[in-house]
Amino acid sequence: MVAVRTTGPLDRVAGAHDAAVLAVARRGEPVARTGLAEALQVTPQAISKILTRLIARGLIAEIGSFSSGPGKPTTLYRIVPESRRAIGLHLTRTRLHGVVADLTGQILERHSTEITPEQPVPALIASLARTARELSGHGPGELLGVGVGMPGPVDVDEGVHLGSSSRTDAWRGASIRDLLLDELRMPVLVDHDSRAALIGESWSQPGLLDNAVLVLAEEGLGAALRLDGTIVRGAHSRAGEAGHTVVNLSGEPCPCGRRGCAQAEYLAAQRDGDPQRAAEVLATVVLNLVRLLDVDRVVLGGRSVYAHHQVTMDAIREALDQGLHAGAPVHVEVLLSTRGVDLIAAGAACEVLEHEYGLPSALVGPSPR
Ligand SMILES: [Zn+2]
Numbered sequence: 001m002v003a004v005r006t007t008g009p010l011d012r013v014a015g016a017h018d019a020a021v022l023a024v025a026r027r028g029e030p031v032a033r034t035g036l037a038e039a040l041q042v043t044p045q046a047i048s049k050i051l052t053r054l055i056a057r058g059l060i061a062e063i064g065s066f067s068s069g070p071g072k073p074t075t076l077y078r079i080v081p082e083s084r085r086a087i088g089l090h091l092t093r094t095r096l097h098g099v100v101a102d103l104t105g106q107i108l109e110r111h112s113t114e115i116t117p118e119q120p121v122p123a124l125i126a127s128l129a130r131t132a133r134e135l136s137g138h139g140p141g142e143l144l145g146v147g148v149g150m151p152g153p154v155d156v157d158e159g160v161h162l163g164s165s166s167r168t169d170a171w172r173g174a175s176i177r178d179l180l181l182d183e184l185r186m187p188v189l190v191d192h193d194s195r196a197a198l199i200g201e202s203w204s205q206p207g208l209l210d211n212a213v214l215v216l217a218e219e220g221l222g223a224a225l226r227l228d229g230t231i232v233r234g235a236h237s238r239a240g241e242a243g244h245t246v247v248n249l250s251g252e253p254c255p256c257g258r259r260g261c262a263q264a265e266y267l268a269a270q271r272d273g274d275p276q277r278a279a280e281v282l283a284t285v286v287l288n289l290v291r292l293l294d295v296d297r298v299v300l301g302g303r304s305v306y307a308h309h310q311v312t313m314d315a316i317r318e319a320l321d322q323g324l325h326a327g328a329p330v331h332v333e334v335l336l337s338t339r340g341v342d343l344i345a346a347g348a349a350c351e352v353l354e355h356e357y358g359l360p361s362a363l364v365g366p367s368p369r
Helices: 009-025 033-040 044-056 121-136 176-184 193-203 262-271 275-293 303-307 309-323 340-356
Strands: 060-066 074-079 084-091 095-102 107-114 142-150 188-192 212-217 221-227 230-232 297-301 333-336
Touching (some): 009 044, 009 060, 009 074, 033 074, 044 060, 084 121, 084 340, 095 121, 095 340, 107 340, 121 142, 121 176, 142 176, 142 193, 142 340, 176 188, 188 193, 188 340, 193 221, 193 297, 193 340, 212 275, 212 303, 221 262, 262 275, 275 303, 297 309, 303 309, 303 340
Parallel strands (some): 212 297
Antiparallel strands (some): 221 230
16 A cells, blocks of 8 residues: 655645635635735735646646736636545444535535444445445546545554454454455545544535544544644544543543543433433533634534534533633534535545645555556
8 A cells, every 4th residue: 555645845835835726716616826826825826836736737727817907817727526526434333424526625426425333344344335336427527536424433643544443343453445445446535524524524614624523422422632733643543532522520431441421421311312311411521622722613524413512512512501601701603514415425525635635634546557
């Protein structure tokens, strides 16, 4: 296995510059050299070099020019959405939801299929490959690779599922990335579902979620963190395991061996058909995260949240109002994901696109044969 493109320190600087220009252009409106220079606080000459590079790669195109007085007319550029594509797969224990997205992260096609819980790894890889192949036939542009977002913990650098707290986890230790890469012969990355979700959500709202947590309630409960503009993965790729923080010392037993983990309490409330109690568990998790991390935005996502979004949002807003009242008041905005059920699949596709934008990425391609 080899990294798709090796980058040295200077490549990374150039990549960051390209990514910054593309992030502005990604909003869809035509851009001009002077506008970009102002937005990114660099010289128009520096922007010219970046644009030349991006035009040569087919990511940006000239779309015309206009005159606003004497002197040279202003040239307008736009991003070329149809120049690249990426596939994103959202894997749960019971379902596989895939999307193919263009260079701007817009979804071109989606495909969902049910899978058997605790499916053995070879069958799982076959299901992932089948969905990826089906999606690869949709949309124009170069296909960059496949991103997979799955329940954690996941070692993103190695593309390995580290295994849930359940002792019967059939996926524990599976090299999902390398197995899928061997099967598809195209670049693959594997990430934790909540981190893929946060990347997908911040992709569509650049800059808004620089200090944010995304709390995901699917079949389990997890969180992803972005602090001072950087996604936090932690020393063991396990940052954000909010589902196994204890919210009730004498609470429900959890497969991890302890009692009162947030996830165990949340799932128990759901089993009892008590969305209000489930929402209060989530609200406690959110308040604890906000206290710990001092974020200014909280994004909620996942099927379980969407099913009861009103009661969940109300409980969280109330908990934050009360919990943050003491001392200097801080404002924390609570948002529902703008991407709905596509959130994680779209996020995994955006992680693949980030690589093309020149941003650091865990994408790994096949070795040359
Ligand atoms: Zn636990």
